[in-house]
Amino acid sequence: MHYLTFDLSEDDAGTLTIEALASTPAAQHAAVMAEVRRILEWARARFPDTHGPLDEGMDWDDDLQVQVEDGGWHSVALTLAASARFAEAFREAFPGALGEAD
Structure with a gap:
């Protein structure tokens, strides 16, 4: 990954x-x-049957927001709600993305 920067967080419910x-x-x-x-294709291939709300037992869900700002800049935000097993597989598939060393 050359453009996207990543952040991993956990809420009080463990999501x-x-x-x-x-x-x-x-x-x-x-x-x-x-x-x-690339991320979404990986997620669909790796977890093809568990895409949807985590509170319904799924492993991942996504929200993609794209905005064009003043001066022609494009802002992209991809948010993935993830189970622990999805997050671990993500770390393995995209080493270093979540701040770990490559």
Whole structure:
């Protein structure tokens, strides 16, 4: 990953959230979206039958927000609600993304 930066958090209920963010000029927006697609394609392939609300027993859910800001900058926020097993598999698939050393 070259454009997205990641943050992992946990709420009081134990729900893990992986947030991937990028803000780039328009010329780099396609590359950012390619990184988003890579993550979502991995998630769909690795956890094909457990996409949906975590409170219904699923492993992951997603929310993608894209905004064009003043000056042509594009902001992208991909939020993944994740089970512990999804987060662990994410760490393995994308080493270093969540702050661990590559």
